Amino acid sequence: MSTEPLYHEWWTQHRGDSPVVATAIHNGHVVRGAAKGLLALSDVERLREEDPFTEFIIRDFPNRIIVHRSRFEVDINRRRSGAIYMRPEQAWGLKVWAHEPPREVVETSLAMHDEYYAMLEALLAGIERRYGRSVVLDVHSYNHRRDGPEAEAAKTEVAPEVNIGTSSMDRVKWARVVDAFVEALRSTECQGRRLDVRENIAFQGRGEQTRFIHERFPDTGCAIAVEFKKFFMDEWTGEPDLEALAAIRKLVSSTLPLLVSTLGADR
Numbered sequence: 461m462s463t464e465p466l467y468h469e470w471w472t473q474h475r476g477d478s479p480v481v482a483t484a485i486h487n488g489h490v491v492r493g494a495a496k497g498l499l500a501l502s503d504v505e506r507l508r509e510e511d512p513f514t515e516f517i518i519r520d521f522p523n524r525i526i527v528h529r530s531r532f533e534v535d536i537n538r539r540r541s542g543a544i545y546m547r548p549e550q551a552w553g554l555k556v557w558a559h560e561p562p563r564e565v566v567e568t569s570l571a572m573h574d575e576y577y578a579m580l581e582a583l584l585a586g587i588e589r590r591y592g593r594s595v596v597l598d599v600h601s602y603n604h605r606r607d608g609p610e611a612e613a614a615k616t617e618v619a620p621e622v623n624i625g626t627s628s629m630d631r632v633k634w635a636r637v638v639d640a641f642v643e644a645l646r647s648t649e650c651q652g653r654r655l656d657v658r659e660n661i662a663f664q665g666r667g668e669q670t671r672f673i674h675e676r677f678p679d680t681g682c683a684i685a686v687e688f689k690k691f692f693m694d695e696w697t698g699e700p701d702l703e704a705l706a707a708i709r710k711l712v713s714s715t716l717p718l719l720v721s722t723l724g725a726d727r
Contacts, residue, residue: 476522625665625685
């Protein structure tokens with residue numbers, strides 16, 4: 461008898477009294493049975509390109525969303541037309557599917573994409589009604605040892621420990637919020653040192669979630685893509701450094717009062 465649950469959670473949403481939302485939309489690893497049987501990738505191969513532990517990093521935010529489905533079933537951070545990785549060039553050269561998924565499998569997965577953005581729009585509209593404005597921290601992680609576990613890591617010039625992506629926003633409009641957030645991350649010690657925090661280096665914040673927020677809430681929604689280099693884990697084995705993760709979580713949550721004050725949200 462199969463032990464796989466009949467129903468999988470799409471995401472978990474926590475709603476609190478704050479204008480700040482944190483998301484971990486690539487944290488998920490689950491693939492539903494109809495799609496998983498068609499994959500060419502192993503669980504380990506998928507995990508390497510997912511963002512494990514990002515849920516842990518944002519756990520202290522009263523408003524937070526954690527997606528449980530793997531990006532290899534449907535990528536919430538891609539436009540709907542590219543949310544299913546059909547070609548290797550969409551997925552770091554990986555052959556994702558052993559057999560091309562039939563239309564009904566694709567459409568069922570894309571339905572989650574549709575529902576996610578309907579939920580997100582409703583959530584942010586509610587925060588807008590209450591506070592006037594919102595900030596979304598779109599938290600991710602990224603690999604920096606792509607050539608193998610023993611190979612040289614990516615050079616620090618192109619791989620900051622924290623990459624802040626802002627390309628899809630009106631940078632001038634939200635300068636007060638973004639600049640204060642970046643400075644807080646740079647100036648606060650994390651495990652006895654200050655992290656290398658830079659803007660639009662490894663990534664530019666062009667994902668679908670930030671684009672969607674800035675399109676739907678152009679005057680009231682500030683979405684900041686926050687990419688942590690996987691210095692807090694072994695990206696090849698998946699083994700976490702629990703002390704580093706705890707320090708990152710503390711650092712990120714410490715910015716919450718600052719984000720609220722610089723946002724100038726109404727109560």
